[in-house]
Amino acid sequence: MKHKIGKGEEEWQFQVDFWSFRQEFYIPESPSNEEYWDKLLEGGNFLYNKYKNTEIAEYVKDVVMACIRDLDRKATEKYGKPKNLRMD
Numbered sequence: 001m002k003h004k005i006g007k008g009e010e011e012w013q014f015q016v017d018f019w020s021f022r023q024e025f026y027i028p029e030s031p032s033n034e035e036y037w038d039k040l041l042e043g044g045n046f047l048y049n050k051y052k053n054t055e056i057a058e059y060v061k062d063v064v065m066a067c068i069r070d071l072d073r074k075a076t077e078k079y080g081k082p083k084n085l086r087m088d
Contacts, residue, residue: 010054010055010056011056011059014047014056014060017047017050018063018064018067021047021064025039025040028071028072028075031075041068044065047060047064048061048064
C-alpha cells in the first residue's frame with residue numbers, strides 16, 4: 001500500500017525547505033564566487049541542523065550533500081576548477 005507524506009510531517013516540511021534551498025542555488029556560480037559557495041554551505045548546514053535531532057537526519061544529510069556535490073560537479077564542468085566543498 002502506498003503511503004503519502006502528510007502535510008506538516010517532518011519529511012514533508014523538509015521537502016518544502018529543501019525545494020527552497022534547491023531553487024536558491026540551482027545554477028552553480030564560479031568557484032571564485034566565495035559569497036555564493038559560503039551561502040550554499042550555510043544553507044546546507046542550516047537544513048542539517050534543523051533536522052539533525054529527528055528520525056530523518058541521515059536522509060536530510062544525504063540529500064543536502066548530494067545537492068552540494070552536484071553543484072560542485074556542474075561548476076567544475078562549466079568553470080574547470082572544483083570547489084571541493086565540505087559541510088561542518
